Amino acid sequence: MNHSNPPSPKRFASAGPLTGQIAVPGDKSISHRSLMLGALAVGETRVTGLLEGEDVLATAAAMRAMGATIARENDGTWSIHGVGVGSLLQPNQALAMGNSGTSTRLLMGLVASHPISAMFTGDASLSGRPMGRVITPLSEMGASFEASQGGTLPLMLRGISPAVPITYRLPVASAQVKSAVLLAGLNTAGISTVIEPVPTRDHSERMLRGFGAKLEVGEEKGANGLERVIRIHGEADLQPQTITVPGDPSSAAFFTVAALLVPGSDLIIQNVGLNPTRAALFDVLRDMGGSIEELDRREVGGEPVADLRVQHSALTGIEVDPAVVPAMVDEFPILFVAASLAQGTTVTRGLEELRVKESDRLAAMASALILAGAKVEEYGDGLVIQGTGGDPLPGTADGTAIATHLDHRIAMSMAVAGLASENGVKIDDTAPIATSFPTFEALLDSASAQ
Numbered sequence: 001m002n003h004s005n006p007p008s009p010k011r012f013a014s015a016g017p018l019t020g021q022i023a024v025p026g027d028k029s030i031s032h033r034s035l036m037l038g039a040l041a042v043g044e045t046r047v048t049g050l051l052e053g054e055d056v057l058a059t060a061a062a063m064r065a066m067g068a069t070i071a072r073e074n075d076g077t078w079s080i081h082g083v084g085v086g087s088l089l090q091p092n093q094a095l096a097m098g099n100s101g102t103s104t105r106l107l108m109g110l111v112a113s114h115p116i117s118a119m120f121t122g123d124a125s126l127s128g129r130p131m132g133r134v135i136t137p138l139s140e141m142g143a144s145f146e147a148s149q150g151g152t153l154p155l156m157l158r159g160i161s162p163a164v165p166i167t168y169r170l171p172v173a174s175a176q177v178k179s180a181v182l183l184a185g186l187n188t189a190g191i192s193t194v195i196e197p198v199p200t201r202d203h204s205e206r207m208l209r210g211f212g213a214k215l216e217v218g219e220e221k222g223a224n225g226l227e228r229v230i231r232i233h234g235e236a237d238l239q240p241q242t243i244t245v246p247g248d249p250s251s252a253a254f255f256t257v258a259a260l261l262v263p264g265s266d267l268i269i270q271n272v273g274l275n276p277t278r279a280a281l282f283d284v285l286r287d288m289g290g291s292i293e294e295l296d297r298r299e300v301g302g303e304p305v306a307d308l309r310v311q312h313s314a315l316t317g318i319e320v321d322p323a324v325v326p327a328m329v330d331e332f333p334i335l336f337v338a339a340s341l342a343q344g345t346t347v348t349r350g351l352e353e354l355r356v357k358e359s360d361r362l363a364a365m366a367s368a369l370i371l372a373g374a375k376v377e378e379y380g381d382g383l384v385i386q387g388t389g390g391d392p393l394p395g396t397a398d399g400t401a402i403a404t405h406l407d408h409r410i411a412m413s414m415a416v417a418g419l420a421s422e423n424g425v426k427i428d429d430t431a432p433i434a435t436s437f438p439t440f441e442a443l444l445d446s447a448s449a450q
Protein backbone atom coordinates (compact mmCIF):
# COMPACT_ATOMS: atom_id res chain seq x y z
CA MET A 1 0.00 0.00 0.00
CA ASN A 2 2.85 2.35 0.72
CA HIS A 3 4.20 3.35 -2.64
CA SER A 4 6.62 5.87 -1.18
CA ASN A 5 9.28 3.15 -1.51
CA PRO A 6 11.71 3.73 -4.38
CA PRO A 7 9.92 2.87 -7.66
CA SER A 8 10.62 -0.51 -9.31
CA PRO A 9 11.15 0.14 -13.01
CA LYS A 10 11.10 -2.85 -15.37
CA ARG A 11 11.45 -3.56 -19.08
CA PHE A 12 8.88 -5.99 -20.48
CA ALA A 13 9.95 -7.68 -23.73
CA SER A 14 8.89 -10.49 -26.01
CA ALA A 15 9.35 -13.83 -24.27
CA GLY A 16 7.69 -16.20 -26.70
CA PRO A 17 4.08 -17.35 -27.04
CA LEU A 18 1.67 -17.53 -24.10
CA THR A 19 0.47 -21.08 -23.69
CA GLY A 20 -0.96 -23.49 -21.12
CA GLN A 21 -3.53 -22.60 -18.47
CA ILE A 22 -3.61 -19.78 -15.95
CA ALA A 23 -6.14 -18.61 -13.36
CA VAL A 24 -6.46 -14.90 -12.66
CA PRO A 25 -7.29 -13.72 -9.11
CA GLY A 26 -10.78 -12.97 -7.82
CA ASP A 27 -12.92 -10.11 -9.03
CA LYS A 28 -12.02 -6.81 -7.34
CA SER A 29 -15.54 -5.36 -7.32
CA ILE A 30 -17.06 -8.54 -5.85
CA SER A 31 -14.23 -8.88 -3.31
CA HIS A 32 -14.80 -5.35 -1.93
CA ARG A 33 -18.53 -5.97 -1.64
CA SER A 34 -18.08 -9.40 0.00
CA LEU A 35 -16.09 -7.79 2.80
CA MET A 36 -18.46 -4.84 3.22
CA LEU A 37 -21.67 -6.86 3.23
CA GLY A 38 -20.11 -9.62 5.32
CA ALA A 39 -19.13 -6.98 7.87
CA LEU A 40 -22.79 -5.87 8.05
CA ALA A 41 -24.31 -9.36 8.44
CA VAL A 42 -24.57 -10.83 11.93
CA GLY A 43 -22.82 -14.22 11.91
CA GLU A 44 -20.03 -15.69 9.80
CA THR A 45 -19.62 -14.98 6.08
CA ARG A 46 -17.05 -17.19 4.33
CA VAL A 47 -15.35 -16.08 1.13
CA THR A 48 -13.15 -18.12 -1.20
CA GLY A 49 -11.26 -16.63 -4.12
CA LEU A 50 -11.09 -13.17 -2.52
CA LEU A 51 -8.68 -10.89 -4.39
CA GLU A 52 -5.78 -10.24 -2.02
CA GLY A 53 -4.74 -7.02 -3.72
CA GLU A 54 -3.95 -3.81 -1.87
CA ASP A 55 -7.28 -2.14 -2.74
CA VAL A 56 -9.29 -4.99 -1.25
CA LEU A 57 -7.01 -5.20 1.78
CA ALA A 58 -7.72 -1.50 2.38
CA THR A 59 -11.43 -2.32 2.52
CA ALA A 60 -10.74 -5.20 4.93
CA ALA A 61 -8.74 -2.92 7.23
CA ALA A 62 -11.50 -0.29 7.20
CA MET A 63 -14.21 -2.83 8.04
CA ARG A 64 -12.07 -4.13 10.92
CA ALA A 65 -11.63 -0.55 12.14
CA MET A 66 -15.44 -0.27 12.22
CA GLY A 67 -15.94 -3.42 14.28
CA ALA A 68 -15.92 -6.49 12.00
CA THR A 69 -13.69 -9.47 12.71
CA ILE A 70 -11.97 -10.50 9.49
CA ALA A 71 -9.42 -13.28 9.25
CA ARG A 72 -7.68 -15.20 6.48
CA GLU A 73 -7.43 -18.93 7.11
CA ASN A 74 -4.48 -21.06 6.01
CA ASP A 75 -6.32 -22.46 2.97
CA GLY A 76 -7.00 -18.93 1.69
CA THR A 77 -10.64 -18.76 2.83
CA TRP A 78 -11.63 -15.46 4.43
CA SER A 79 -13.93 -15.48 7.46
CA ILE A 80 -15.90 -12.36 8.36
CA HIS A 81 -17.96 -11.87 11.49
CA GLY A 82 -20.18 -8.85 10.95
CA VAL A 83 -21.65 -6.33 13.37
CA GLY A 84 -25.10 -5.87 11.82
CA VAL A 85 -26.57 -3.02 9.76
CA GLY A 86 -26.71 0.07 11.98
CA SER A 87 -23.95 -1.13 14.31
CA LEU A 88 -20.74 -0.02 12.64
CA LEU A 89 -18.36 1.39 15.24
CA GLN A 90 -16.63 4.72 15.22
CA PRO A 91 -13.13 4.10 13.77
CA ASN A 92 -10.49 5.52 16.06
CA GLN A 93 -8.14 6.54 13.29
CA ALA A 94 -8.34 7.69 9.68
CA LEU A 95 -9.50 5.11 7.14
CA ALA A 96 -6.49 4.77 4.81
CA MET A 97 -7.89 4.01 1.38
CA GLY A 98 -4.57 3.80 -0.47
CA ASN A 99 -5.21 3.88 -4.24
CA SER A 100 -8.79 2.59 -4.15
CA GLY A 101 -11.70 4.64 -5.45
CA THR A 102 -14.14 1.76 -4.90
CA SER A 103 -13.22 1.39 -1.21
CA THR A 104 -13.55 5.12 -0.65
CA ARG A 105 -16.84 5.80 -2.39
CA LEU A 106 -18.65 2.67 -1.17
CA LEU A 107 -17.47 3.11 2.42
CA MET A 108 -18.57 6.74 2.35
CA GLY A 109 -22.04 5.38 1.61
CA LEU A 110 -21.90 3.01 4.56
CA VAL A 111 -20.63 5.60 7.03
CA ALA A 112 -23.12 8.25 5.83
CA SER A 113 -26.14 6.56 7.41
CA HIS A 114 -24.45 5.45 10.64
CA PRO A 115 -24.09 7.72 13.69
CA ILE A 116 -20.30 7.77 13.33
CA SER A 117 -17.72 9.94 11.67
CA ALA A 118 -14.65 8.93 9.68
CA MET A 119 -11.66 10.61 8.12
CA PHE A 120 -10.78 9.23 4.66
CA THR A 121 -7.23 9.50 3.34
CA GLY A 122 -5.55 8.19 0.21
CA ASP A 123 -2.39 8.18 -1.89
CA ALA A 124 -1.47 10.95 -4.34
CA SER A 125 -3.58 9.42 -7.12
CA LEU A 126 -6.72 8.91 -5.03
CA SER A 127 -6.34 12.35 -3.45
CA GLY A 128 -6.81 13.90 -6.89
CA ARG A 129 -10.03 12.02 -7.72
CA PRO A 130 -13.48 13.62 -7.51
CA MET A 131 -15.56 12.75 -4.45
CA GLY A 132 -18.22 15.43 -5.08
CA ARG A 133 -20.16 12.79 -7.01
CA VAL A 134 -20.85 10.90 -3.76
CA ILE A 135 -20.81 13.93 -1.46
CA THR A 136 -23.86 15.35 -3.31
CA PRO A 137 -26.31 12.45 -2.80
CA LEU A 138 -25.01 11.53 0.65
CA SER A 139 -25.43 15.17 1.77
CA GLU A 140 -29.04 15.00 0.57
CA MET A 141 -29.43 11.99 2.85
CA GLY A 142 -28.20 14.13 5.76
CA ALA A 143 -24.49 13.33 6.07
CA SER A 144 -22.03 16.21 6.37
CA PHE A 145 -18.58 16.60 4.89
CA GLU A 146 -15.41 18.60 5.31
CA ALA A 147 -13.47 17.91 2.14
CA SER A 148 -10.41 19.46 0.58
CA GLN A 149 -11.14 22.15 -1.98
CA GLY A 150 -12.68 20.65 -5.09
CA GLY A 151 -14.22 17.79 -3.12
CA THR A 152 -11.17 15.55 -2.79
CA LEU A 153 -9.48 13.53 -0.05
CA PRO A 154 -8.55 13.90 2.70
CA LEU A 155 -12.11 14.36 3.87
CA MET A 156 -14.05 14.06 7.12
CA LEU A 157 -17.49 12.50 6.88
CA ARG A 158 -20.05 12.79 9.68
CA GLY A 159 -22.78 10.24 9.26
CA ILE A 160 -26.33 10.60 10.51
CA SER A 161 -28.95 8.21 11.83
CA PRO A 162 -31.76 8.32 10.95
CA ALA A 163 -30.75 9.36 7.43
CA VAL A 164 -33.27 10.55 4.86
CA PRO A 165 -34.23 8.24 1.96
CA ILE A 166 -33.76 9.92 -1.42
CA THR A 167 -34.42 9.35 -5.08
CA TYR A 168 -31.24 10.01 -7.00
CA ARG A 169 -30.70 10.05 -10.76
CA LEU A 170 -27.04 9.36 -11.54
CA PRO A 171 -25.49 12.31 -13.38
CA VAL A 172 -22.51 10.11 -14.41
CA ALA A 173 -22.54 6.41 -15.31
CA SER A 174 -20.86 5.18 -12.13
CA ALA A 175 -21.39 1.93 -10.25
CA GLN A 176 -19.49 3.45 -7.34
CA VAL A 177 -21.95 6.33 -6.96
CA LYS A 178 -24.92 3.98 -7.38
CA SER A 179 -23.46 1.64 -4.76
CA ALA A 180 -22.72 4.45 -2.30
CA VAL A 181 -26.40 5.46 -2.29
CA LEU A 182 -27.64 1.85 -2.08
CA LEU A 183 -25.28 1.08 0.80
CA ALA A 184 -26.37 4.23 2.62
CA GLY A 185 -29.95 3.09 1.98
CA LEU A 186 -29.33 -0.15 3.89
CA ASN A 187 -29.51 1.67 7.22
CA THR A 188 -32.08 4.28 6.15
CA ALA A 189 -35.72 3.67 7.06
CA GLY A 190 -37.92 3.76 3.95
CA ILE A 191 -37.03 3.29 0.31
CA SER A 192 -33.92 4.79 -1.26
CA THR A 193 -34.04 4.90 -5.06
CA VAL A 194 -31.29 5.17 -7.65
CA ILE A 195 -32.14 5.88 -11.29
CA GLU A 196 -29.53 4.79 -13.81
CA PRO A 197 -29.98 6.29 -17.27
CA VAL A 198 -27.06 4.11 -18.44
CA PRO A 199 -26.67 0.68 -16.80
CA THR A 200 -23.41 0.06 -14.93
CA ARG A 201 -21.99 -3.06 -13.28
CA ASP A 202 -24.67 -4.65 -11.12
CA HIS A 203 -22.66 -6.53 -8.48
CA SER A 204 -24.11 -4.44 -5.64
CA GLU A 205 -27.67 -5.26 -6.64
CA ARG A 206 -26.94 -8.98 -7.02
CA MET A 207 -25.03 -9.21 -3.76
CA LEU A 208 -27.38 -7.07 -1.67
CA ARG A 209 -30.19 -9.42 -2.72
CA GLY A 210 -27.99 -12.43 -2.04
CA PHE A 211 -27.41 -11.18 1.52
CA GLY A 212 -31.19 -10.83 1.97
CA ALA A 213 -31.83 -7.11 1.46
CA LYS A 214 -35.14 -6.22 -0.12
CA LEU A 215 -34.19 -4.64 -3.43
CA GLU A 216 -36.22 -4.14 -6.59
CA VAL A 217 -34.82 -3.44 -10.04
CA GLY A 218 -37.15 -2.19 -12.74
CA GLU A 219 -37.09 -0.31 -16.02
CA GLU A 220 -39.03 2.91 -16.40
CA LYS A 221 -39.43 5.35 -19.25
CA GLY A 222 -37.21 8.42 -18.85
CA ALA A 223 -36.61 11.46 -21.05
CA ASN A 224 -34.05 9.56 -23.18
CA GLY A 225 -35.52 6.07 -23.21
CA LEU A 226 -35.68 3.29 -20.64
CA GLU A 227 -33.84 3.82 -17.35
CA ARG A 228 -32.95 1.29 -14.66
CA VAL A 229 -34.63 2.07 -11.35
CA ILE A 230 -33.25 0.40 -8.24
CA ARG A 231 -35.07 0.60 -4.93
CA ILE A 232 -33.63 -0.58 -1.64
CA HIS A 233 -35.72 -0.98 1.49
CA GLY A 234 -34.12 -0.01 4.79
CA GLU A 235 -33.50 -0.79 7.50
CA ALA A 236 -32.22 -4.11 6.22
CA ASP A 237 -31.17 -7.25 8.06
CA LEU A 238 -28.38 -9.02 6.22
CA GLN A 239 -27.82 -12.77 6.50
CA PRO A 240 -24.26 -14.15 6.39
CA GLN A 241 -23.32 -15.93 3.16
CA THR A 242 -20.83 -18.36 1.67
CA ILE A 243 -19.31 -16.68 -1.39
CA THR A 244 -17.08 -17.94 -4.19
CA VAL A 245 -15.56 -14.99 -6.02
CA PRO A 246 -15.16 -15.57 -9.79
CA GLY A 247 -11.95 -14.56 -11.59
CA ASP A 248 -11.72 -10.88 -12.52
CA PRO A 249 -12.50 -10.17 -16.20
CA SER A 250 -10.60 -6.89 -15.86
CA SER A 251 -7.46 -8.88 -14.96
CA ALA A 252 -8.13 -11.57 -17.59
CA ALA A 253 -8.23 -8.71 -20.12
CA PHE A 254 -4.42 -8.25 -20.01
CA PHE A 255 -3.73 -11.92 -20.74
CA THR A 256 -6.44 -12.03 -23.40
CA VAL A 257 -4.83 -9.18 -25.34
CA ALA A 258 -1.32 -10.53 -24.75
CA ALA A 259 -2.30 -13.92 -26.21
CA LEU A 260 -4.05 -12.28 -29.19
CA LEU A 261 -0.97 -10.18 -29.98
CA VAL A 262 1.95 -12.55 -29.42
CA PRO A 263 2.39 -14.97 -32.38
CA GLY A 264 2.01 -18.64 -31.55
CA SER A 265 -0.04 -18.05 -28.38
CA ASP A 266 -2.80 -20.44 -27.36
CA LEU A 267 -3.77 -19.76 -23.75
CA ILE A 268 -6.59 -20.89 -21.48
CA ILE A 269 -7.65 -18.43 -18.78
CA GLN A 270 -9.73 -20.29 -16.24
CA ASN A 271 -12.78 -19.15 -14.32
CA VAL A 272 -13.32 -15.69 -15.85
CA GLY A 273 -16.38 -13.76 -14.65
CA LEU A 274 -18.55 -12.82 -17.64
CA ASN A 275 -21.29 -10.73 -16.06
CA PRO A 276 -22.75 -8.86 -19.07
CA THR A 277 -22.26 -5.52 -17.29
CA ARG A 278 -18.50 -6.26 -17.30
CA ALA A 279 -17.63 -8.38 -20.31
CA ALA A 280 -17.88 -6.06 -23.34
CA LEU A 281 -14.13 -6.12 -24.03
CA PHE A 282 -14.29 -9.76 -25.11
CA ASP A 283 -17.08 -8.96 -27.61
CA VAL A 284 -15.17 -5.95 -28.98
CA LEU A 285 -12.00 -8.04 -29.40
CA ARG A 286 -14.02 -10.75 -31.19
CA ASP A 287 -15.47 -8.08 -33.49
CA MET A 288 -11.86 -7.09 -34.25
CA GLY A 289 -11.14 -10.68 -35.31
CA GLY A 290 -9.84 -12.07 -32.01
CA SER A 291 -10.23 -15.79 -31.40
CA ILE A 292 -11.70 -15.99 -27.89
CA GLU A 293 -13.66 -19.13 -27.17
CA GLU A 294 -15.79 -19.70 -24.07
CA LEU A 295 -15.36 -23.17 -22.60
CA ASP A 296 -17.55 -24.72 -19.90
CA ARG A 297 -19.88 -21.77 -19.34
CA ARG A 298 -21.29 -22.07 -15.81
CA GLU A 299 -22.38 -20.08 -12.75
CA VAL A 300 -20.07 -19.28 -9.85
CA GLY A 301 -21.35 -17.27 -6.90
CA GLY A 302 -24.42 -16.18 -8.88
CA GLU A 303 -22.29 -14.81 -11.75
CA PRO A 304 -21.80 -16.28 -15.26
CA VAL A 305 -18.28 -17.69 -15.65
CA ALA A 306 -16.32 -19.53 -18.36
CA ASP A 307 -12.78 -20.58 -19.19
CA LEU A 308 -11.49 -18.54 -22.12
CA ARG A 309 -9.32 -20.06 -24.83
CA VAL A 310 -7.44 -17.27 -26.59
CA GLN A 311 -5.36 -17.83 -29.72
CA HIS A 312 -3.07 -15.43 -31.55
CA SER A 313 -5.17 -13.57 -34.15
CA ALA A 314 -4.86 -10.87 -36.80
CA LEU A 315 -6.92 -7.94 -35.50
CA THR A 316 -8.73 -5.26 -37.49
CA GLY A 317 -9.44 -1.73 -36.24
CA ILE A 318 -12.97 -0.93 -35.17
CA GLU A 319 -15.25 1.93 -34.19
CA VAL A 320 -16.24 1.12 -30.60
CA ASP A 321 -19.89 1.85 -29.83
CA PRO A 322 -19.97 4.39 -26.93
CA ALA A 323 -22.97 2.47 -25.52
CA VAL A 324 -20.65 -0.36 -24.40
CA VAL A 325 -18.31 1.94 -22.43
CA PRO A 326 -19.70 1.22 -18.94
CA ALA A 327 -19.41 -2.55 -19.54
CA MET A 328 -15.66 -2.25 -20.22
CA VAL A 329 -14.77 1.03 -18.54
CA ASP A 330 -11.53 -0.31 -16.99
CA GLU A 331 -10.50 -2.19 -20.13
CA PHE A 332 -9.83 0.73 -22.50
CA PRO A 333 -6.12 1.03 -21.67
CA ILE A 334 -5.54 -2.57 -22.79
CA LEU A 335 -7.91 -2.20 -25.75
CA PHE A 336 -5.73 0.73 -26.90
CA VAL A 337 -2.76 -1.64 -26.93
CA ALA A 338 -4.68 -4.17 -29.06
CA ALA A 339 -5.72 -1.34 -31.41
CA SER A 340 -2.09 -0.25 -31.79
CA LEU A 341 -1.27 -3.58 -33.49
CA ALA A 342 -4.52 -4.00 -35.43
CA GLN A 343 -4.90 -3.44 -39.17
CA GLY A 344 -6.44 -0.01 -39.77
CA THR A 345 -8.05 2.55 -37.51
CA THR A 346 -9.74 2.16 -34.13
CA VAL A 347 -11.98 4.99 -32.95
CA THR A 348 -13.14 5.32 -29.34
CA ARG A 349 -15.49 7.97 -27.97
CA GLY A 350 -17.54 8.68 -24.86
CA LEU A 351 -14.57 8.06 -22.57
CA GLU A 352 -14.60 11.26 -20.45
CA GLU A 353 -14.73 9.12 -17.27
CA LEU A 354 -11.31 7.70 -18.08
CA ARG A 355 -9.82 11.07 -17.20
CA VAL A 356 -10.79 10.68 -13.50
CA LYS A 357 -9.55 7.15 -12.82
CA GLU A 358 -6.27 6.37 -11.01
CA SER A 359 -4.72 8.60 -13.70
CA ASP A 360 -6.03 10.48 -16.71
CA ARG A 361 -6.07 7.26 -18.71
CA LEU A 362 -6.61 8.93 -22.08
CA ALA A 363 -3.60 11.23 -21.68
CA ALA A 364 -1.46 8.57 -19.97
CA MET A 365 -2.11 5.91 -22.63
CA ALA A 366 -1.74 8.33 -25.53
CA SER A 367 1.70 9.45 -24.39
CA ALA A 368 2.75 5.93 -23.34
CA LEU A 369 1.80 4.38 -26.68
CA ILE A 370 3.38 7.22 -28.65
CA LEU A 371 6.63 6.67 -26.70
CA ALA A 372 6.43 2.99 -27.64
CA GLY A 373 6.04 3.92 -31.33
CA ALA A 374 2.28 3.70 -31.87
CA LYS A 375 0.22 6.20 -33.88
CA VAL A 376 -2.30 7.78 -31.53
CA GLU A 377 -4.37 10.96 -31.58
CA GLU A 378 -5.97 12.15 -28.36
CA TYR A 379 -9.39 13.84 -28.32
CA GLY A 380 -11.44 15.16 -25.43
CA ASP A 381 -13.43 11.96 -25.03
CA GLY A 382 -11.40 9.24 -26.71
CA LEU A 383 -8.39 8.10 -28.73
CA VAL A 384 -8.04 7.37 -32.43
CA ILE A 385 -5.34 4.79 -33.15
CA GLN A 386 -3.78 3.69 -36.45
CA GLY A 387 -2.57 0.13 -35.98
CA THR A 388 0.59 -1.46 -37.35
CA GLY A 389 -1.30 -4.29 -39.05
CA GLY A 390 0.27 -6.86 -36.75
CA ASP A 391 3.89 -5.71 -36.86
CA PRO A 392 5.43 -5.31 -33.42
CA LEU A 393 5.66 -1.79 -32.01
CA PRO A 394 9.22 -0.42 -31.93
CA GLY A 395 9.15 -0.20 -28.09
CA THR A 396 10.73 2.41 -25.85
CA ALA A 397 14.20 3.74 -26.49
CA ASP A 398 16.99 3.07 -24.00
CA GLY A 399 16.70 5.40 -21.05
CA THR A 400 13.02 6.15 -21.66
CA ALA A 401 10.48 4.81 -19.17
CA ILE A 402 6.70 5.01 -19.48
CA ALA A 403 5.12 7.11 -16.70
CA THR A 404 2.49 4.94 -15.01
CA HIS A 405 1.17 7.70 -12.69
CA LEU A 406 0.38 5.27 -9.81
CA ASP A 407 -2.06 3.51 -12.17
CA HIS A 408 -2.01 -0.30 -12.19
CA ARG A 409 -3.90 -0.52 -15.48
CA ILE A 410 -1.40 1.74 -17.31
CA ALA A 411 1.45 -0.37 -15.93
CA MET A 412 -0.08 -3.72 -17.00
CA SER A 413 -1.25 -2.42 -20.40
CA MET A 414 2.20 -1.15 -21.27
CA ALA A 415 3.78 -4.37 -19.99
CA VAL A 416 1.63 -6.19 -22.56
CA ALA A 417 2.68 -3.65 -25.21
CA GLY A 418 6.26 -4.60 -24.34
CA LEU A 419 5.57 -8.27 -25.15
CA ALA A 420 4.45 -7.19 -28.62
CA SER A 421 7.41 -4.90 -29.33
CA GLU A 422 10.85 -5.14 -30.95
CA ASN A 423 12.90 -3.60 -28.17
CA GLY A 424 10.65 -4.03 -25.16
CA VAL A 425 8.82 -1.36 -23.18
CA LYS A 426 10.21 -0.01 -19.94
CA ILE A 427 7.74 1.19 -17.31
CA ASP A 428 8.78 3.47 -14.48
CA ASP A 429 7.20 1.48 -11.64
CA THR A 430 5.65 -1.97 -11.29
CA ALA A 431 4.53 -1.39 -7.66
CA PRO A 432 1.00 -0.12 -8.51
CA ILE A 433 0.20 -3.48 -10.14
CA ALA A 434 -0.26 -4.94 -6.65
CA THR A 435 -3.37 -2.84 -6.09
CA SER A 436 -5.47 -5.17 -8.28
CA PHE A 437 -3.30 -8.02 -9.59
CA PRO A 438 -0.40 -8.98 -7.31
CA THR A 439 0.34 -12.18 -9.27
CA PHE A 440 0.50 -10.45 -12.69
CA GLU A 441 4.25 -10.77 -13.25
CA ALA A 442 4.43 -14.34 -11.94
CA LEU A 443 1.55 -15.42 -14.22
CA LEU A 444 3.19 -13.71 -17.18
CA ASP A 445 6.40 -15.63 -16.52
CA SER A 446 4.53 -18.91 -16.15
CA ALA A 447 2.42 -18.45 -19.30
CA SER A 448 5.52 -17.52 -21.32
CA ALA A 449 7.58 -20.43 -20.00
CA GLN A 450 5.14 -23.26 -20.80
Ligand SMILES: O=C(O)C1=C[C@@H](OP(=O)(O)O)[C@@H](O)[C@H](O)C1
Nearest residue numbers: 029102173174175176177329330
Ligand atom coordinates in the same frame (compact mmCIF):
# COMPACT_ATOMS: atom_id res chain seq x y z
O1 LIG B 1 -18.12 -0.30 -8.48
C1 LIG B 1 -17.01 -0.78 -8.75
O2 LIG B 1 -16.56 -1.81 -8.18
C2 LIG B 1 -16.19 -0.12 -9.79
C3 LIG B 1 -16.77 0.81 -10.62
C4 LIG B 1 -16.05 1.52 -11.70
O3 LIG B 1 -15.83 2.85 -11.27
P1 LIG B 1 -16.87 4.06 -11.54
O4 LIG B 1 -18.07 3.82 -10.73
O5 LIG B 1 -16.11 5.28 -11.10
O6 LIG B 1 -17.12 4.02 -13.01
C5 LIG B 1 -14.70 0.87 -12.02
O7 LIG B 1 -13.92 1.75 -12.77
C6 LIG B 1 -13.95 0.46 -10.78
O8 LIG B 1 -12.76 -0.21 -11.11
C7 LIG B 1 -14.77 -0.49 -9.92
Ligand SMILES: C=C(OP(=O)(O)O)C(=O)O
Nearest residue numbers: 099100101102103330357
Ligand atom coordinates in the same frame (compact mmCIF):
# COMPACT_ATOMS: atom_id res chain seq x y z
C1 LIG C 1 -10.85 2.52 -11.58
C2 LIG C 1 -10.39 1.48 -10.90
O1 LIG C 1 -10.49 1.28 -9.56
P1 LIG C 1 -10.91 2.27 -8.37
O2 LIG C 1 -11.87 3.27 -8.90
O3 LIG C 1 -11.48 1.35 -7.33
O4 LIG C 1 -9.64 2.90 -7.86
C3 LIG C 1 -9.72 0.36 -11.62
O5 LIG C 1 -9.46 -0.66 -10.97
O6 LIG C 1 -9.43 0.46 -12.83
